[in-house]
Amino acid sequence: MHRREFRNLICQRPVLLDAPLPSSCLSSRWSEAEIFHNLDEVIASLTSFKNICCDIVRCPSAGLNRFAMKTALSGEPPMAMNCELMRLCCAALGDTPVFGTVSTTGQRLEPYGTLDFDDAVTCYAEQGRALLEGGAQGFILCGSNDIQEARAALIALRELQDCPCIVELTVNSQGQVIGGTEPLSALITLQALGANAIGFVPTEASLSLAPLLKQLKPFATVALYGVVPRCTTPVECMLAGEALVAAGANLLGCSHQCSTTDQYALGVRLHNLPAQPVQKSGISALSSLHSSVLLGPQHPFAIVGERINPTGKKKLQAGLRQGDLELVHSFALEQEQRGAAVLDVNMGLSGIDEKAMMLKATGMLSRLTPLPLCIDTTRPDVMEAVLRRYPGRALVNSVSGEQARIEETLPAAAKYGAMFILLPLTDAGIPETTKERIAVVESVLETATSYGYGVEDCVVDGLVMTISANPEAAQVTLDLIGWCAETLQANTIVGLSNVSFGMPERQWINSAFLGMAMGRGLTMAIANPSANSIMATTQSYNTLWGHDLTLLLNGGALTPENV
Amino acid sequence: MKKSDFKTWAERQVLILDGATGTELARRGMPAGVSPEAWVLEHPEVIREIQRAYMEAGSDIVYSCTFGGNRCKLEEFGLAWKTTELNTALARISRQAVGNQAMVFGDLAPTGLFVEPFGQLPFDEAVAVYAQQAMALVAGGVDGFVIETMMDLQEARAALLAVRETCDLPVMVSMTFGSDGRTLNGTDPLSALITLQSLGADAVGCNCSTGPEDMAKVIATMKRHATVPLLAKPNAGMPRLKNGITTFDMEADEFGDHMEPLVTAGAAILGGCCGTTPEYIQTLKAQTNSLCPTPPTNKRQTVVSSYKQSLCIGKDQPLTLFGGRINPSGQLALAAALRKNDMTLVRRLAQEQARQGAHVIDINVHMQGGDEANLMRAAALVVTKGAGLPISIDTVNIQAAEQALRVLPGRGILNSVSAEEENMEAMCQLAAKYGAVIVCMPVDGSGSFGGSAEVIAHIKKILACAARYGIPAHDCLIDSLVFTTAAGKEAHRRTLEIIDWCVRSAKLTPLAGVSNLSYGLETRHWLDVSFLCMAAGRGLSAAFIDTSSEQVVNAVFAIDALAGHDPHMSRYIDRFSQQALAAAETTMPRTAGEKVFDAVVNGDEEGMERLLRQALKQGESPNSLVDNRLIPAINLVGEKFDRKEYFLPQLITCADTMRKGFALLQPLLDAANGGSGKKEAKVILATVQGDIHDIGKNIVALMLNNYNFEVIDLGKDVAAEDIIRAVKHHGADIVGLSALMTTTMIEMKKVIDLAQASNLTDVRFMVGGAVVDQHYAKEIGASGYAGDAIGAVRLAQQFSGIESEQLSSNPPTKDATDDQATQEQGRNQ
Structure with missing residues (x-):
């Protein structure tokens, strides 16, 4: 099945997935090994009447990866088993599409554990290949509780074939993904990485997912999937299904504790429910492992903390040369505490292995801070390596109209679904007029579109130059920002250190420029969040636009920590 | 003559005025020390001969011989009772002299007194003096008026208003500038032009002053913003005394050679002043015969003025700052002072805001049960003297607005005209009469403000009304309705949308009351700063800000630098070098004695007595107060005067302040010094x-x-x-x-x-x-x-x-x- 067909399917009506095996027809949970000892029963269960109304049936291959099987089963070549099992399922189910299931390796991945990220990818790739060989129409990553593992699987499967991938995350009774990720950041990370549906399985079978789905729906550009809570009657199950569809679900599944009758009834009901829309245009959002940042005029102003950058910082340079990340660590915490929304990470320093240092730093920062990262490098290979492993949706700094960036950085960013900063400059340099800059923005966006990017995925850099060298410099940037905000409706960002270069009391120029740009629709800035004037301006923006009322509640006083 | 006829006439050709009259009269036997008006009346043939000679030399307009014909001047000869009769008769004589071959313009000139706020003559009395003369001249058949040799802008305004309230004849106003380019009171050519043309002068210019070379500079300065024809009537060079006889250093030919540059500089009406004769007029005529005057400016620029400076407001200008602290609402001390008609605080607030960087001082004296009209008038005069900045009259009270606009020696701003039918009509009428710039307040009094579409409809309604009264759109500032932060994002967004609409679609000049934003909040300036910057990013031209906040004013300097309105960033850089100095100076609190010093320097007449008593109470001796406070202070005033930081009005105010202090100390000094106070000489x-x-x-x-x-x-x-x-x-x-x-x-x-x-x-x-x-x-x-x-x-x-x-x-x-x-x-x- 192609991803497009999957999309067509869910656009017709809500789609039903069968409950995972072992289901309520069996008394206890089987291990992977037992599946092969009870193949007949498994096939019988998959073809039973409960699945008559199912649109997609799972092949119970979840545990059959090389890490999970090491202990569970020995002797049999696991990949052949995947292929064989899939073949049997397909044969038994005829026209109903069968999706291969993959699940946890049972090990913790880097940077949280010891399993190398690429080993995990290889493991999922080999299982996926086998399942495809057996006739899998798509994949379900089931029962994930580790975003990094889900990412590894998703990357592996997406590298195989263009078939649909559904990611199933386990949420606890607080609505958190086990492992501490907020469902919204999981959604942002995984949909950017190319998942076709994202769904949730509650650890507590009686929990209704409707409120969670409703909350996520505005941010979802892929199908949402929900498992109905455990029910006692078919009618109850139908109602629960209806509630999930009303909350925005495009796919439903039953808990394995549901009865076959319940699932059948739900399947029948779904035939008569209208399809839920899937939002086409994406959202501007970044995520880290734990948390997410929404960008745009409807959201708080986002400061990208600029300090993790060795340029001009002797101490940091010395530390990095010795592989010491202590200062990176403290810069990160300090910037977080001062109110940065995103952290820029730049390891551009002669004489060090930038790729290794960047991976080390981003790995460390992923564990340390909930703030999403902005990957600031000119080297496409470094960019790709970091994006592959970063357990969130990062911001790429940057893609420009320079040929090399277009050809190398842009595809890498696109593959991992990162947002990118669009620098309106070309190999010929920085255009002087707003008009010329607009032309560069349009041309880069056109190329980006061919990689599947939308305008919401880019952040246009206003590229402000020094006013003491050119008094028109600020105006050109403000006009570009205005055009981006109004005509293009894209996010914009400026760096605040250039504009005031060579002037006394630079903070006034910087904060006034920030304010003026905000007035034209600026949504982000790369700045040092230790600068009081910058953070006070940001806080004022958030107060004025209703994102933060503490200023009003304090009678206008800025809190000492924030200024 | 109709005003419109005069306009077309002066646009089509260079108009020629007459030359000197006084020297011609003296040459024909008028003795020194007599009233020329009375003498001419007894010798009408002399003036007839002179004026005919000018007419034959080419003068299109001759001035009636009524330079000293106002009541105040005639009184010096005991002839005030004859004012009306003299003027009517002199106008008739001139009419007879030139018949229908030249126009006769009634000549109004200084009273010799200073008009309030610079002197003692009440403004309306000055208007009455000139109205009497104007009425008599109309009866004598003049075709128009010229108000000339004016050194006091306020006196010129009084005469202009008097003529306009008397008749519909065209009126030219001609000021006299010194070689420093200012009048005796410190008025510069541009401020004079802006003030007078907006008040309805049909031509503005200068006479006497200096020779023609310097006058070309004055005319060129005025020309940039002149919507009326410009007049130049220079002396025949500079006066020199040769063997006890005054001569002017320029011969007729040389004088004539200077006329083309004057026309090039923008003059459309030319004549001669001291030392010129019909011969000069003849060469003038010959030199300008083939020249065409440059048409008036079509620049649609908002310019306001005080008596000593003018201010352009608009998109190509630095952000204009309105200081709004003279407002008793929420300021108990100011309210209490106003109730006692005490203007000390008003003056101080004006001076403080001026020092802090305000460009316009807004005056609001509205209080429950207060006499707003009189307070407004008094405050406008005090602020004029104290700060010398253009003024915004902030009231909805028609009487208060009129009282203030009438006496304001400059082009004021009327804040505001709302879309409420009754207020709108009356305010527009008033603004038109006094030539004020208006602030359009796009609210209709219903209490609800609506979205930007509704607000824009209100703006259009007010502009249409203003246009009916002849106020062009560029003389209207648009209030973009800033409310407190708590009003929420919809209100803030509306403000930005209005500004956007003004700048991009309607080409109007937006104004924002940014200081409203944090009204009622304590530490509030970052909100003001941020919103101001956002609005400036959209193209805001003018803002009410709290100038006492260094943050806000710093941000304004940064905005101007960023918006390209601070070439070479020199103002920004100066600001911060000065700020360091100011910070060093103001670290110590001022003692009462030091405040006495300040009071003299600031001309705080009202506060002097109180401050002196405080200083005495604190044990400072009367001798020390004189020697260490008053004298050094007046010395500083003198230095400031030398440096052209102060002008005559300030000098007089400071001297008056000092005298008040001195009067209080005199008896104590006498006692202290045993008998008579010591006098220098x-x-x-x-x-x-x-x-x-x-x-x-x-x-x-x-x-x-x-x-x-x-x-x-x-x-x-x-x-x-x-x-x-x-x-x-x-x-x-x-x-x-x-x-x-x-x-x-x-x-x-x-x-x-x-x-x-x-x-x-x-x-x-x-x-x-x-x-x-x-x-x-x-x-x-x-x-x-x-x-x-x-x-x-x-x-x-x-x-x-x-x-x-x-x-x-x-x-x-x-x-x-x-x-x-x-x-x-x-x-x-």
């Missing part, structure tokens, strides 16, 4: 015989008094014998002689000769006046020459052996052209 002052110009001399008297000299002022037109008699009688040490005219300056020599003959060799003579200079002083044997009042004080100190720090560094002599009294020279005809 006795000075006798007089304007010499045949000369009735005493403005300069009075200022000198005032200043000497303030420096603790004992001044005996003999007045004007004083015979040499009387002066010598007084010197003997009083045992004076110093005699100061003043003469304005070249015909009377020779009297000075008579006085000095007589003193020598009377063996008064110990007495030192100092001389001054427009045409007098160092060279002449030496020639006649005077001990010294003073260029202005401060110079006179220094000279007197020198004579009486007082060491002043300024003496060594700053010689008390100046070039005669620097003389502040030059402007008073007038038409010495």
Whole structure:
């Protein structure tokens, strides 16, 4: 099945997935090994009447990866088993599409554990290949509780074939993904990485997912999937299904504790429910492992903390040369505490292995801070390596109209679904007029579109130059920002250190420029969040636009920590 | 003549005025010291001959011989009762002289008094004086008016209003500027132009002043913003005394050669002043015959003014800052002071805001049960004197608005005109009459404000109403409705949308009351700063801000630098170098004694007494207050005057303040010093015989008094014998002689000769006046020459052996052209 067909399917009506095996027809949970000892029963269960109304049936291959099987089963070549099992399922189910299931390796991945990220990818790739060989129409990553593992699987499967991938995350009774990720950041990370549906399985079978789905729906550009809570009657199950569809679900599944009758009834009901829309245009959002940042005029102003950058910082340079990340660590915490929304990470320093240092730093920062990262490098290979492993949706700094960036950085960013900063400059340099800059923005966006990017995925850099060298410099940037905000409706960002270069009391120029740009629709800035004037301006923006009322509640006083 | 006919006439061709009348009359036998008006009435054939000669030389317009025909001037000859009769008769004579071949414009000229707020003559009395003369001239059949040789912008305004309220005839206003490019009161050409053309003058320009070269600069300055034709009537160069006879250094041919540059600079109406004759007019005519005047500006620029500075508001200009702190709402101290008609706080707030960087001072004196009209008028005058910035009259009360706009010596801003039918019509009518710029407040009084579409509809409605009264859109500032932060994002968004609409679609000038945003919040300035910047990013042109907040003002400097309105970033850089200095200066609190010093420097007349009493209470001795506070303060004022930081109005206000302090201390000084307070020396002052110009001399008297000299002022037109008699009688040490005219300056020599003959060799003579200079002083044997009042004080100190720090560094002599009294020279005809 192609991803497009999957999309067509869910656009017709809500789609039903069968409950995972072992289901309520069996008394206890089987291990992977037992599946092969009870193949007949498994096939019988998959073809039973409960699945008559199912649109997609799972092949119970979840545990059959090389890490999970090491202990569970020995002797049999696991990949052949995947292929064989899939073949049997397909044969038994005829026209109903069968999706291969993959699940946890049972090990913790880097940077949280010891399993190398690429080993995990290889493991999922080999299982996926086998399942495809057996006739899998798509994949379900089931029962994930580790975003990094889900990412590894998703990357592996997406590298195989263009078939649909559904990611199933386990949420606890607080609505958190086990492992501490907020469902919204999981959604942002995984949909950017190319998942076709994202769904949730509650650890507590009686929990209704409707409120969670409703909350996520505005941010979802892929199908949402929900498992109905455990029910006692078919009618109850139908109602629960209806509630999930009303909350925005495009796919439903039953808990394995549901009865076959319940699932059948739900399947029948779904035939008569209208399809839920899937939002086409994406959202501007970044995520880290734990948390997410929404960008745009409807959201708080986002400061990208600029300090993790060795340029001009002797101490940091010395530390990095010795592989010491202590200062990176403290810069990160300090910037977080001062109110940065995103952290820029730049390891551009002669004489060090930038790729290794960047991976080390981003790995460390992923564990340390909930703030999403902005990957600031000119080297496409470094960019790709970091994006592959970063357990969130990062911001790429940057893609420009320079040929090399277009050809190398842009595809890498696109593959991992990162947002990118669009620098309106070309190999010929920085255009002087707003008009010329607009032309560069349009041309880069056109190329980006061919990689599947939308305008919401880019952040246009206003590229402000020094006013003491050119008094028109600020105006050109403000006009570009205005055009981006109004005509293009894209996010914009400026760096605040250039504009005031060579002037006394630079903070006034910087904060006034920030304010003026905000007035034209600026949504982000790369700045040092230790600068009081910058953070006070940001806080004022958030107060004025209703994102933060503490200023009003304090009678206008800025809190000492924030200024 | 209709105003519109005059306009077309002056746009089509260069209009030729007449030349000097006074010198021509003298040449034909008019003796010195008489009223020319009365003399001409007795010798009508003389003026007929002169005016016919001008007409034949090419004059399109001749001035009636009524330069000194106002009630105040005639009173000097005891002829005030004859004012109406004289003017009507003189107008008729001119009419008879030129028939229908030239126009006769009724001549209105200075009263010789200063009009409030710069002097004692109440504004409406000045209007009445001129209205009387204007009415008489209309009865005599004049075709239009010229208000000329004006040194006081306020007096010119009074005359202009008087003419406009009397008839519909065209009226030209012509000011007299010194070589420093300002009038005696400190008014610069552009401020004069803006003020007068907006008040309805049909032509504006300058006469007398200097020779034609300098006048071309004045005209060029005015031309940039002139919507009316410009007038230039220069002297025949500079006056020189040759063998006791005044001559001007420019021959007719040379004079004629300067006319083309004047037309190129933008003049459309030309004539001659002192020293010119029909011959000059003939060459003028010949030189300009083929020239066409440059049409008036079509720039749609908002310009407002005070008496001493003008201010452009709009998109190509730095952000205009309105200081809105003169507003009793929420300010109990100000409200209490206003209820007692005490303007001390108003003055202080105005000065503070000016110092902090405000460009316009907004005045709101609305209080429950207050007499808003009178308070507004008084506050407008105090702010004018205290800060000298353009003023925004913030009221919805029609009477208050009219009272203030009427007396405001500048082009004010009427804040505001709402879309409420009744207010809108009345306010527009008022703004049109006084030429004020208006602030459109797009609310309809319903209490709800609606979205930006509704607001824009209100703006259009107000603009349409303004247009009906002849107020163009570029003279309207658009209030973009800023409310408190708590009003929420919809309100803030609306403000930005209105600004956007103004800038991009409607080409209007948006204004934002940014300080409203944080009203009621304590530490609030970041909100103001941020919103101001956001609005500025959209193209805001003017904002109400709290100028006391350094953050906000710093941000404004940054905005201007970023918006490209601060070439070379020089203002931004200056700001921060000055800020460091100011921070160093203001770290110490001021003691009461220091505040006495400040009060003199700031001209805080109202606060002086209170501050002195405080200082005395704190134990400072009266002698110390005089020696260490008052005198150093007035010295600083003098320095500021020299540096052109202060102008005559400030000098007088500060001197008055000092005198108030002195009067209070005098009895204490007497007691402390055992009997008579010590006086520096006795000075006798007089304007010499045949000369009735005493403005300069009075200022000198005032200043000497303030420096603790004992001044005996003999007045004007004083015979040499009387002066010598007084010197003997009083045992004076110093005699100061003043003469304005070249015909009377020779009297000075008579006085000095007589003193020598009377063996008064110990007495030192100092001389001054427009045409007098160092060279002449030496020639006649005077001990010294003073260029202005401060110079006179220094000279007197020198004579009486007082060491002043300024003496060594700053010689008390100046070039005669620097003389502040030059402007008073007038038409010495």
